[in-house]
Amino acid sequence: MKCKKCGAKxxxxxxxxxxALCKEHYLAWAPEQTERFxxxxxxxxxxxxxxxxxxxxxxxxxxxxxxxxxGYQADGLYIGLGIDEGIGYSAESQxxxxxxxxxxxxxxxIVDVAQEYGQPIPALAQISHRGRGRPxxxxxxxxxxxxxxxxxxxxxxxxxxxxxxxDEVAVLFGNTLHxxxxxxxxxxxxxxxxxxxxxxxxxxxxxxxxxxxxxxxxRGIEYIYDECPFAEGATSIYYxxxxxxxxxxxxxxxxxxYLRFLDAREAGFFAPTADSMPELHPCPNxxxxxxxxGLCSFCRLIEKAQLHA
Ligand code: AMP
Ligand code: FES
Ligand code: ZN
Ligand code: ZN
Numbered sequence: 001m002k003c004k005k006c007g008a009k010x011x012x013x014x015x016x017x018x019x020a021l022c023k024e025h026y027l028a029w030a031p032e033q034t035e036r037f038x039x040x041x042x043x044x045x046x047x048x049x050x051x052x053x054x055x056x057x058x059x060x061x062x063x064x065x066x067x068x069x070x071g072y073q074a075d076g077l078y079i080g081l082g083i084d085e086g087i088g089y090s091a092e093s094q095x096x097x098x099x100x101x102x103x104x105x106x107x108x109x110i111v112d113v114a115q116e117y118g119q120p121i122p123a124l125a126q127i128s129h130r131g132r133g134r135p136x137x138x139x140x141x142x143x144x145x146x147x148x149x150x151x152x153x154x155x156x157x158x159x160x161x162x163x164x165x166x167d168e169v170a171v172l173f174g175n176t177l178h179x180x181x182x183x184x185x186x187x188x189x190x191x192x193x194x195x196x197x198x199x200x201x202x203x204x205x206x207x208x209x210x211x212x213x214x215x216x217x218x219r220g221i222e223y224i225y226d227e228c229p230f231a232e233g234a235t236s237i238y239y240x241x242x243x244x245x246x247x248x249x250x251x252x253x254x255x256x257x258y259l260r261f262l263d264a265r266e267a268g269f270f271a272p273t274a275d276s277m278p279e280l281h282p283c284p285n286x287x288x289x290x291x292x293x294g295l296c297s298f299c300r301l302i303e304k305a306q307l308h309a
Pocket of ligand 1: 052053054055059060077078079080081143160161162163167
Protein backbone atom coordinates (compact mmCIF):
# COMPACT_ATOMS: atom_id res chain seq x y z
CA MET A 1 0.00 0.00 0.00
CA LYS A 2 1.39 3.39 -1.03
CA CYS A 3 0.75 6.92 0.26
CA LYS A 4 -1.76 8.67 -1.98
CA LYS A 5 0.14 11.95 -1.69
CA CYS A 6 3.79 10.97 -2.19
CA GLY A 7 3.92 7.29 -3.16
CA ALA A 8 6.06 6.31 -0.15
CA LYS A 9 5.13 3.28 1.95
CA UNK A 10 1.77 3.90 3.65
CA UNK A 11 1.58 3.81 7.46
CA UNK A 12 -2.21 3.71 7.57
CA UNK A 13 -4.93 2.63 5.17
CA UNK A 14 -8.37 4.13 5.81
CA UNK A 15 -10.75 2.00 3.77
CA UNK A 16 -13.74 4.18 4.66
CA UNK A 17 -12.02 7.21 3.10
CA UNK A 18 -10.31 5.18 0.33
CA UNK A 19 -7.15 6.85 1.55
CA ALA A 20 -3.71 5.46 2.46
CA LEU A 21 -1.05 7.80 3.85
CA CYS A 22 2.58 7.66 4.94
CA LYS A 23 3.59 8.80 8.44
CA GLU A 24 4.44 12.34 7.41
CA HIS A 25 1.26 12.90 5.43
CA TYR A 26 -0.94 11.24 8.03
CA LEU A 27 0.49 13.48 10.79
CA ALA A 28 -0.41 16.49 8.64
CA TRP A 29 -3.83 15.13 7.57
CA ALA A 30 -5.22 14.44 11.09
CA PRO A 31 -4.80 18.03 12.40
CA GLU A 32 -6.11 19.45 9.09
CA GLN A 33 -9.22 17.33 9.44
CA THR A 34 -9.63 18.34 13.09
CA GLU A 35 -9.41 22.01 12.12
CA ARG A 36 -12.03 21.41 9.44
CA PHE A 37 -14.44 19.83 11.96
CA UNK A 38 -13.80 22.61 14.54
CA UNK A 39 -14.85 25.17 11.91
CA UNK A 40 -17.68 23.15 10.35
CA UNK A 41 -19.44 22.56 13.68
CA UNK A 42 -18.43 26.01 15.03
CA UNK A 43 -16.79 24.51 18.11
CA UNK A 44 -14.59 27.47 19.11
CA UNK A 45 -12.64 30.42 17.77
CA UNK A 46 -8.92 31.15 17.87
CA UNK A 47 -9.26 33.67 20.72
CA UNK A 48 -11.22 31.33 23.00
CA UNK A 49 -9.66 29.48 25.93
CA UNK A 50 -10.07 25.73 25.81
CA UNK A 51 -9.93 23.22 28.65
CA UNK A 52 -9.13 19.71 27.38
CA UNK A 53 -10.22 16.88 29.67
CA UNK A 54 -7.40 14.33 29.51
CA UNK A 55 -7.67 10.78 30.81
CA UNK A 56 -4.17 9.60 29.81
CA UNK A 57 -5.68 7.59 26.93
CA UNK A 58 -4.77 7.94 23.25
CA UNK A 59 -7.78 10.04 22.25
CA UNK A 60 -7.62 12.85 24.76
CA UNK A 61 -3.81 13.15 24.66
CA UNK A 62 -3.87 13.14 20.83
CA UNK A 63 -6.56 15.82 20.96
CA UNK A 64 -4.46 18.01 23.25
CA UNK A 65 -1.46 17.46 20.99
CA UNK A 66 -3.44 18.38 17.86
CA UNK A 67 -4.89 21.55 19.42
CA UNK A 68 -1.39 22.52 20.57
CA UNK A 69 0.02 21.91 17.06
CA UNK A 70 -2.81 23.94 15.55
CA GLY A 71 -1.89 26.87 17.83
CA TYR A 72 -5.01 26.92 20.03
CA GLN A 73 -4.83 28.03 23.69
CA ALA A 74 -5.57 24.72 25.37
CA ASP A 75 -4.89 23.76 28.99
CA GLY A 76 -5.50 20.27 30.37
CA LEU A 77 -7.64 18.89 33.17
CA TYR A 78 -6.94 15.51 34.74
CA ILE A 79 -9.40 14.09 37.26
CA GLY A 80 -7.85 11.62 39.71
CA LEU A 81 -10.53 8.99 40.21
CA GLY A 82 -8.56 6.87 42.69
CA ILE A 83 -8.97 3.63 40.76
CA ASP A 84 -6.13 1.40 42.01
CA GLU A 85 -7.40 -1.71 40.26
CA GLY A 86 -5.54 -3.10 37.27
CA ILE A 87 -1.97 -1.79 37.11
CA GLY A 88 -2.86 1.15 39.35
CA TYR A 89 -4.97 2.66 36.60
CA SER A 90 -5.39 6.19 37.98
CA ALA A 91 -1.80 6.71 39.15
CA GLU A 92 -0.41 5.56 35.81
CA SER A 93 -2.80 7.65 33.74
CA GLN A 94 -1.98 10.74 35.84
CA UNK A 95 1.75 10.15 35.39
CA UNK A 96 1.32 9.99 31.60
CA UNK A 97 -0.75 13.20 31.51
CA UNK A 98 1.86 15.03 33.60
CA UNK A 99 4.69 13.74 31.44
CA UNK A 100 2.87 14.85 28.29
CA UNK A 101 2.22 18.37 29.66
CA UNK A 102 5.78 18.82 30.96
CA UNK A 103 7.33 17.78 27.65
CA UNK A 104 5.40 20.52 25.85
CA UNK A 105 5.39 23.17 28.57
CA UNK A 106 1.58 22.98 28.79
CA UNK A 107 -0.52 23.67 31.86
CA UNK A 108 -2.34 20.73 33.46
CA UNK A 109 -4.92 21.18 36.23
CA ILE A 110 -5.32 18.17 38.49
CA VAL A 111 -8.38 17.52 40.63
CA ASP A 112 -8.21 14.54 42.95
CA VAL A 113 -11.65 13.19 43.84
CA ALA A 114 -10.60 11.60 47.15
CA GLN A 115 -8.74 14.70 48.31
CA GLU A 116 -11.54 17.01 47.39
CA TYR A 117 -14.59 14.95 48.32
CA GLY A 118 -13.24 12.53 50.92
CA GLN A 119 -13.51 9.26 48.98
CA PRO A 120 -12.21 7.83 45.70
CA ILE A 121 -14.66 6.72 43.01
CA PRO A 122 -14.88 3.00 43.93
CA ALA A 123 -15.79 3.92 47.55
CA LEU A 124 -18.27 6.63 46.49
CA ALA A 125 -19.91 4.07 44.21
CA GLN A 126 -20.15 1.51 47.00
CA ILE A 127 -21.95 4.01 49.22
CA SER A 128 -24.30 5.31 46.56
CA HIS A 129 -27.28 3.25 45.45
CA ARG A 130 -25.88 3.76 41.98
CA GLY A 131 -22.97 1.59 43.03
CA ARG A 132 -24.76 -1.69 42.52
CA GLY A 133 -22.64 -3.34 39.88
CA ARG A 134 -20.22 -0.94 38.26
CA PRO A 135 -18.99 2.40 39.54
CA UNK A 136 -19.32 3.86 36.02
CA UNK A 137 -22.52 5.86 36.64
CA UNK A 138 -21.07 7.54 39.74
CA UNK A 139 -17.81 8.05 37.89
CA UNK A 140 -19.57 9.70 34.93
CA UNK A 141 -21.64 11.95 37.21
CA UNK A 142 -18.52 13.01 39.13
CA UNK A 143 -16.46 13.68 36.00
CA UNK A 144 -19.23 15.80 34.42
CA UNK A 145 -19.62 17.81 37.62
CA UNK A 146 -15.89 18.47 38.02
CA UNK A 147 -15.31 19.27 34.34
CA UNK A 148 -18.10 21.85 34.32
CA UNK A 149 -17.04 23.32 37.66
CA UNK A 150 -13.38 23.74 36.76
CA UNK A 151 -14.13 25.15 33.30
CA UNK A 152 -16.56 27.71 34.75
CA UNK A 153 -14.55 28.67 37.84
CA UNK A 154 -11.38 29.22 35.84
CA UNK A 155 -13.12 31.13 33.06
CA UNK A 156 -12.63 28.73 30.12
CA UNK A 157 -14.88 29.28 27.13
CA UNK A 158 -15.19 25.64 26.20
CA UNK A 159 -14.51 22.12 27.44
CA UNK A 160 -13.16 19.60 24.93
CA UNK A 161 -13.25 15.84 25.38
CA UNK A 162 -11.56 13.08 23.40
CA UNK A 163 -14.67 11.13 22.35
CA UNK A 164 -14.01 9.50 18.97
CA UNK A 165 -16.36 8.19 16.30
CA UNK A 166 -16.46 4.69 17.80
CA ASP A 167 -17.53 6.16 21.17
CA GLU A 168 -20.16 8.37 19.58
CA VAL A 169 -21.57 5.65 17.36
CA ALA A 170 -21.82 3.17 20.26
CA VAL A 171 -23.82 5.75 22.25
CA LEU A 172 -25.93 6.57 19.21
CA PHE A 173 -26.63 2.89 18.62
CA GLY A 174 -27.73 2.39 22.23
CA ASN A 175 -29.94 5.47 22.16
CA THR A 176 -31.49 4.39 18.87
CA LEU A 177 -32.19 0.87 20.13
CA HIS A 178 -34.10 2.45 23.01
CA UNK A 179 -35.46 5.27 20.84
CA UNK A 180 -34.23 7.57 23.59
CA UNK A 181 -35.18 10.78 21.80
CA UNK A 182 -34.43 12.99 24.78
CA UNK A 183 -30.79 11.88 24.51
CA UNK A 184 -30.72 11.79 20.72
CA UNK A 185 -31.77 15.42 20.49
CA UNK A 186 -28.73 16.43 22.55
CA UNK A 187 -26.08 14.15 21.05
CA UNK A 188 -23.66 15.81 18.68
CA UNK A 189 -20.24 17.43 18.22
CA UNK A 190 -21.27 20.51 20.26
CA UNK A 191 -23.43 20.91 23.33
CA UNK A 192 -24.10 24.63 23.60
CA UNK A 193 -23.55 26.59 26.80
CA UNK A 194 -26.50 27.47 28.98
CA UNK A 195 -26.99 29.13 32.36
CA UNK A 196 -24.33 27.50 34.54
CA UNK A 197 -23.20 25.14 31.77
CA UNK A 198 -20.01 25.53 29.82
CA UNK A 199 -20.01 24.67 26.08
CA UNK A 200 -18.80 21.11 25.42
CA UNK A 201 -17.18 19.96 22.22
CA UNK A 202 -15.86 16.72 20.74
CA UNK A 203 -13.35 17.65 18.02
CA UNK A 204 -12.44 13.99 17.35
CA UNK A 205 -16.03 12.81 16.82
CA UNK A 206 -15.38 11.96 13.16
CA UNK A 207 -12.15 10.01 13.68
CA UNK A 208 -12.22 6.25 13.98
CA UNK A 209 -10.61 4.89 17.12
CA UNK A 210 -7.85 3.23 15.10
CA UNK A 211 -7.05 6.54 13.42
CA UNK A 212 -6.38 8.13 16.81
CA UNK A 213 -4.35 5.12 17.95
CA UNK A 214 -2.26 5.54 14.79
CA UNK A 215 -1.88 9.26 15.45
CA UNK A 216 -0.70 8.71 19.03
CA UNK A 217 1.76 6.01 18.02
CA UNK A 218 3.18 7.88 15.01
CA ARG A 219 3.58 11.03 17.14
CA GLY A 220 5.32 9.01 19.86
CA ILE A 221 2.73 9.94 22.50
CA GLU A 222 2.98 7.66 25.52
CA TYR A 223 -0.55 6.73 26.63
CA ILE A 224 -2.28 4.19 28.84
CA TYR A 225 -3.24 1.14 26.76
CA ASP A 226 -5.58 -0.38 29.31
CA GLU A 227 -9.23 0.48 29.44
CA CYS A 228 -10.63 1.37 32.85
CA PRO A 229 -10.67 -1.96 34.75
CA PHE A 230 -14.40 -1.51 35.42
CA ALA A 231 -15.24 -1.20 31.73
CA GLU A 232 -14.94 -4.95 31.11
CA GLY A 233 -18.24 -6.42 30.04
CA ALA A 234 -19.91 -3.01 29.65
CA THR A 235 -22.77 -2.75 27.16
CA SER A 236 -20.93 0.01 25.30
CA ILE A 237 -18.09 -2.44 24.59
CA TYR A 238 -20.56 -5.03 23.32
CA TYR A 239 -22.04 -2.43 20.96
CA UNK A 240 -18.55 -1.48 19.79
CA UNK A 241 -17.85 -5.14 18.95
CA UNK A 242 -21.10 -5.44 17.00
CA UNK A 243 -20.38 -2.22 15.13
CA UNK A 244 -16.84 -3.37 14.35
CA UNK A 245 -18.27 -6.46 12.66
CA UNK A 246 -20.55 -4.27 10.60
CA UNK A 247 -17.71 -1.91 9.70
CA UNK A 248 -15.55 -4.82 8.67
CA UNK A 249 -18.12 -5.97 6.11
CA UNK A 250 -19.21 -2.48 5.10
CA UNK A 251 -16.33 -0.01 5.44
CA UNK A 252 -17.65 3.43 6.29
CA UNK A 253 -20.89 2.14 7.89
CA UNK A 254 -20.14 3.75 11.26
CA UNK A 255 -19.31 7.12 9.77
CA UNK A 256 -22.41 7.06 7.56
CA UNK A 257 -24.64 6.12 10.51
CA TYR A 258 -23.25 9.05 12.50
CA LEU A 259 -23.31 11.65 9.71
CA ARG A 260 -26.82 10.74 8.55
CA PHE A 261 -27.94 10.98 12.18
CA LEU A 262 -26.48 14.49 12.42
CA ASP A 263 -28.31 15.44 9.19
CA ALA A 264 -31.60 14.10 10.57
CA ARG A 265 -31.10 15.93 13.85
CA GLU A 266 -30.29 19.13 11.98
CA ALA A 267 -33.50 18.70 9.97
CA GLY A 268 -35.48 18.64 13.22
CA PHE A 269 -36.16 14.90 13.21
CA PHE A 270 -35.79 14.73 16.99
CA ALA A 271 -37.79 17.66 18.28
CA PRO A 272 -36.96 18.84 21.80
CA THR A 273 -39.59 17.74 24.29
CA ALA A 274 -40.27 18.68 27.90
CA ASP A 275 -38.30 15.53 28.71
CA SER A 276 -35.15 16.63 26.90
CA MET A 277 -35.42 20.24 28.11
CA PRO A 278 -36.24 19.94 31.81
CA GLU A 279 -36.52 23.11 33.82
CA LEU A 280 -33.22 23.79 35.56
CA HIS A 281 -32.35 25.79 38.63
CA PRO A 282 -29.07 26.25 40.52
CA CYS A 283 -28.20 23.63 43.16
CA PRO A 284 -28.35 25.39 46.56
CA ASN A 285 -25.01 23.85 47.53
CA UNK A 286 -22.75 24.01 44.47
CA UNK A 287 -24.64 26.35 42.16
CA UNK A 288 -24.57 23.99 39.17
CA UNK A 289 -27.84 23.68 37.26
CA UNK A 290 -30.05 20.74 38.14
CA UNK A 291 -33.58 19.54 37.41
CA UNK A 292 -33.83 18.03 40.93
CA UNK A 293 -35.85 19.61 43.70
CA GLY A 294 -33.09 20.73 46.09
CA LEU A 295 -29.55 19.39 45.84
CA CYS A 296 -28.11 18.27 42.49
CA SER A 297 -27.35 14.56 42.03
CA PHE A 298 -23.64 15.07 42.66
CA CYS A 299 -24.16 16.96 45.94
CA ARG A 300 -26.62 14.26 47.05
CA LEU A 301 -23.97 11.65 46.38
CA ILE A 302 -21.37 13.54 48.42
CA GLU A 303 -23.83 14.16 51.24
CA LYS A 304 -24.59 10.46 51.42
CA ALA A 305 -20.87 9.62 51.41
CA GLN A 306 -20.25 12.04 54.28
CA LEU A 307 -23.04 10.47 56.32
CA HIS A 308 -21.34 7.10 55.89
CA ALA A 309 -17.85 8.38 56.67
P1 AMP B 1 -14.49 7.82 28.67
O1 AMP B 1 -15.75 8.27 29.31
O2 AMP B 1 -13.53 7.17 29.61
O3 AMP B 1 -14.66 7.13 27.36
O4 AMP B 1 -13.74 9.19 28.30
C1 AMP B 1 -14.29 10.11 27.42
C2 AMP B 1 -13.52 11.42 27.53
O5 AMP B 1 -13.69 11.96 28.84
C3 AMP B 1 -12.02 11.29 27.36
O6 AMP B 1 -11.65 11.33 26.00
C4 AMP B 1 -11.52 12.47 28.12
O7 AMP B 1 -11.62 13.66 27.34
C5 AMP B 1 -12.50 12.58 29.28
N1 AMP B 1 -12.00 11.88 30.48
C6 AMP B 1 -12.18 10.58 30.81
N2 AMP B 1 -11.59 10.29 31.99
C7 AMP B 1 -11.03 11.45 32.44
C8 AMP B 1 -10.26 11.83 33.61
N3 AMP B 1 -9.97 10.93 34.57
N4 AMP B 1 -9.86 13.11 33.72
C9 AMP B 1 -10.16 14.01 32.76
N5 AMP B 1 -10.87 13.72 31.65
C10 AMP B 1 -11.30 12.46 31.48
FE1 FES C 1 -14.89 5.70 35.58
FE2 FES C 1 -14.14 3.43 34.71
S1 FES C 1 -15.53 3.74 36.25
S2 FES C 1 -13.42 5.37 34.15
ZN1 ZN D 1 3.17 10.55 1.85
ZN1 ZN E 1 -24.76 20.57 43.72
